[in-house]
Amino acid sequence: MGQKESIVTTDSPRYVKSIPLRNVSDVEKIKSEIQLGNIVICNISPLANVNIDEVVRCVNELTEYIHTNEGDIARLGEERIVLTPKTIRIWRTPDP
Amino acid sequence: MGQKESIVTTDSPRYVKSIPLRNVSDVEKIKSEIQLGNIVICNISPLANVNIDEVVRCVNELTEYIHTNEGDIARLGEERIVLTPKTIRIWRTPDP
Numbered sequence: 001m002g003q004k005e006s007i008v009t010t011d012s013p014r015y016v017k018s019i020p021l022r023n024v025s026d027v028e029k030i031k032s033e034i035q036l037g038n039i040v041i042c043n044i045s046p047l048a049n050v051n052i053d054e055v056v057r058c059v060n061e062l063t064e065y066i067h068t069n070e071g072d073i074a075r076l077g078e079e080r081i082v083l084t085p086k087t088i089r090i091w092r093t094p095d096p
Numbered sequence: 097m098g099q100k101e102s103i104v105t106t107d108s109p110r111y112v113k114s115i116p117l118r119n120v121s122d123v124e125k126i127k128s129e130i131q132l133g134n135i136v137i138c139n140i141s142p143l144a145n146v147n148i149d150e151v152v153r154c155v156n157e158l159t160e161y162i163h164t165n166e167g168d169i170a171r172l173g174e175e176r177i178v179l180t181p182k183t184i185r186i187w188r189t190p191d192p
Contacts, residue, residue: 016135016168016178017187038187039112039135041172072112076137077175082112091113091134 014038022046027058030083031065040083041076048079110134118142123154126179127161136179137172144175 015038019030026047033040042062048055059081066073066083073083074090082090111134115126122143129136138158144151155177162169162179169179170186178186 014184015187016180016184018172018189039184041137041178043173076114077139079173082137084112088110088112088135091111093114 016041018043020046021048021055021058024054024058027061030062034066034069034071034083034085037085039085039088042081042083043079044081045079112137114139116142117144117151117154120150120154123157126158130162130165130167130179130181133181135181135184138177138179139175140177141175 015033017033017038018041019026019033020043021027021030026042030040030042044055044059047058062081062083063073070086071084072088072090073081074092076082084090111129113129113134114137115122115129116139117123117126122138126136126138140151140155143154158177158179159169166182167180168184168186169177170188172178180186
């Protein structure tokens, strides 16, 4: 067991990166960070203030990517989404 | 190298947990999550709306705890702070 595919070990520094969604091309930037094993907190309001349809498309694309890569994605308040790579889950509270 | 102290491996599920700061006792809850190797996103506004002095005390205590435990702490927008355990860093962008 254990194919030598993963570049992430406990010795690799992982990062939490805050990346604003300003335009559609930021989707690729976010995917790259997830691929590297980093956690992304994405503020969608810069693009949401300009074109809400593009935000929906971007979030749909990211959701599909995250599911394909066994990561996790969730909203954080009104303006942000959190995206995690495989092995890191987002805790859902039963909080109202 | 490699003392067998760490309970966190790539096989351990880590969580991103959103924990609101409602009162001073939430500080211990947040410390416990960091101790477990989890990442905490803490919305400080519930307590900030009631007693800003207590928020300052809580954040000072958390900052000290994080530094002692070699984690990382940073603001996220106006209402939130992010706290990470050892091995996970918060990326600081040169973004204005």
